[in-house]
Amino acid sequence: MFADVVHSMDIAAAVGAERLREIMAELVDITTAVVKRYGGTVDKFTGDGIMALFGAPTALEDHAVRACLAALGVQQEAKRLAVDVQERDGVDLQLRVGLNSGQVIAGEIGSGALGYTAVGEQVGLAQRIESVAPPGGVMLSESTARLAAGAVLGEPELLRVKGAEEPVPVRRLLGMGERHRAAWRAESNLVGRHWEMAAVEGLLERAIDGDGAVVEVGGSPGIGKSRLVREVAAMAAARSVDVFTAFCESHASDIPFYAVARLLRAATGVGDLDASAARAQVRARVPDADPEDLVLFEDLLGIADPEAELPKIDPDARRRRLTALVAAASLARRDPAVYVIEDVHWIDEVSESMLADFMAVTPQTPFLVLITCRPEYRGALSRVPGAQSIALAPLSDSETAALVTDLLGPDSSVGGLTTTIVERAAGNPFFVEEMVRELAERGVLRGNRSAYISTVGATEVSVPATVQAAIAARIDRLSPAAKRTLSAAAVIGSRFDPGLLETLGIEPVLKDLVGGEFIDQITSTEEPEYLFHHPLIRTVAYEAQLKSDRAELHRRLAAVIEARSPASADENAALIAEHLEAAGDLHAAYGWQMRAAAWATNRDIAAARLSWERARNIADALPTDDPNRAAMRITPRTMLCGIAFRVQLNVAGAPFDELRQLCTATGDKASLAIAMAGLVMDHVYRDRLREASQLASDAMALIESVGDPTLTVGLSFAPTYAKVESAEWSDALQWSQRVIDLADGDPAKGNFLFGSPLAIAFTNRAMARYCLGRPGWRDDLNHGLALARSADSLSFAAVVGWVYFAGISFGVLAADDPTVREIEHALRIAERSGDDLALALARMTLGTALVHRPTAAQRDRGQKVLAEVGEVFRCRGHNLCELPIVDVYSARESARSGDRDDAVRLIRAAVDHLFRDQHLLAWGIPATGVLVEMLLDRGAAADAAEARAAIERLAAARADEGLVMRETWLLRLRALLARAHGDDTAYRDYRDRYRDMARTLGFEGHIASAEAMP
């Protein structure tokens, strides 16, 4: 690096040689300090400038980055000095700085402090580059520009060099991004951690070869997780591997997408760009992406075009599609990369689950994913299958001693202190560092890092008891202005910019904070950003303030965030709410939380759930005499019960009872009805059919008592579903009939949960009608399908699912080609825009249709689909009421190639379960059918008797009047049993009656089976 004063001769002429020497001396001092800070050495003075070296004598992997940072730092300091010079001398002081990288011959030439020097062609070139830098600017050679990752560069320019044929390309350095913040610190030498580094290095090498890995680095605060990760990042950078980092933050753990958006912004390199440039960059990266997916992705990154409309899709589909897009983009990336996610103990839930999905594909990528967390973290990212985990233990005493010695230096006066610090620090390197800083600030230690002298005998020194106490003592010694700055910054978060502090009414005093290593500057542009040196410093700075001061800062901050970007107010709603809550402004916090929930409802239902939970807690904390408290407690609770079945949230029991009491006390029947409908769904999904059926009747009574047709139309689907599942067909018929009457042909009436309640009602009435042998079911099915085709994806998937899944299972419909095509179509729509539940339903329907197809290949595929769907139901805990029939079909098909006895055992268990729970008359009918067929087919000793018992059990179950569905099946099963007994007369009789009944009722599936009977 060369730095030179512009027009120094003119300055000399204006101020005189004496004054110029003074100015130069000052310039040299500040430059030397900056160069040192970044690990460089000042090599020599060149009359009116300075030459400095980075990467020699000590080779630093990231010397180019450090040199760039130093160059910008030198310019910044010089500008500060220039203000004084301008005032005093009336002249313009400006510097040019030039950088070049390459091989130099370095060694001791001459002697003394500046004896170490470098010579060669590259040094000469650096000087030439410096001479063409604009005044106040920094110019880089092409080689430095290439090495300095994170550098913000100007356009390439050409420089003619004497004696060289070709002009040399050079580029202006405009600033440094944050990608190399590691370089900002002057770190102590790494001690210990040998095997950890070796292990991660091995994994990094495998990742570079295409076998990626996830590594979890765990350990207590200050133990060295981030440090280990920084070392790995430097190792990766030295191998030219890109490193992308995101930090989770304690105040952002309830802010959806916080971490994942940050990581993706880093990985796509859009961090420093404005929104439209960022969009262009993203589009260039994934040129083939679906335009809708791109809009979703840009929305996630916070760079969406405000004009562009978000596609109308369900949050689950949004998450699936984003995950698929990110996975596809990462699978397509050939260059290895290291992704770092720090402090996942503070991760938000939504990011957590998205990243867990992303990590599942890591083994097939050239990526090393590193996550750090404190030991209390138990979330999904601590259980990534196949991840390696490294638990960092405290440093050994000898390692700690090595660190202390490195920091204190060799002077004999500090020897005793070393022992004291080692004992107290208990192997925590951060505690060591803080103790040393504290002792230095207190005056116990004199001198500089690595060269301290102790002024007090070791036995007389008291050291802080905990690392927090050490930090607190250091904060106490700050000037009031610096302390105010630190306090306000701690309220903002772990990173902040001075502009924001000023808007909060704080005059930022940063110099002492940087000097004392409380904070680090992380970007060096016109508007620098700062970061707390360590998370613990922020915690202590936050907690040490007076509560009332802190609350005031939170309040102002909330207002500033809102005012700063009104367009992103929805996106920031959760953050604003957090600050307002911390400020104690509960009403406002509640409002913002509800707003956040509304925003998230279309983006991520889990995020919406969190916001409702926060809103509920805020409302509960209001004083009891607050007039709005009751209503505020009800609304979020109602929403939580209403969506419980979609997010597998447990609200049965105390949470629901509490809401019921609240609603009863205020006479709020509508809220209670919505919550009840949600709870009914939840009961059914978790296979609590008795509770579901009872609550369904109560809910219907309540809904009717409200007397609002829209509410009735919108909510009836839930209680009706419960009655369908528990085979109370008369109720199902009556309730779906009422919806059809009240909707009066309007497909969208009451569409607050489903796009078309009317379409569902037709499907339900069809089921009730064909089970009870009433006419009109075929028209109902067609009507329902027609309405659903022009409704939303959820309605469409639900209607197609119930029409065909139930229709084919009961033997009413045949699984013919057009049917399979329509189901596949619904499945595609569910994948693109529906929620996970709609998707599972569509897959269950497809699997069911396929296992009713003639060819083995189709049935094999059906079996596979059903086995997967069953697994999803079991793991996620929904649709458990359909699980028995899914298991039955899946077992029947697997028996074709596997163990028949096993299959029979499984099917028997499923039918017994349906019997015990008294819902034999819904899925129990076809399930009994499969059991009987399997038993008779096997024909072992007791099989016929068991088949007979199963038939009689079905026949004896108490049923609604005229359950012709059962009669039809019984005729078929009795025919099969008679044939197994060799009773031909009885067989013919049952078979003919079965065939007649199937034809009379128009049950296509049964007609086909009957005609196939010999």
Ligand SMILES: Nc1ncnc2c1ncn2[C@@H]1O[C@H](COP(=O)(O)OP(=O)(O)OP(=O)(O)O)[C@@H](O)[C@H]1O
């Ligand atoms: N092995 C080591 N040798 C030398 N210094 C170390 C070592 N490990 C950590 N340090 C230093 O100790 C300090 C604390 O380490 P670090 O920030 O990595 O802690 P952490 O485990 O990430 O803590 P937190 O959970 O609070 O984020 C840092 O300044 C780091 O440079």
Ligand SMILES: [Mg+2]
């Ligand atoms: Mg850390």
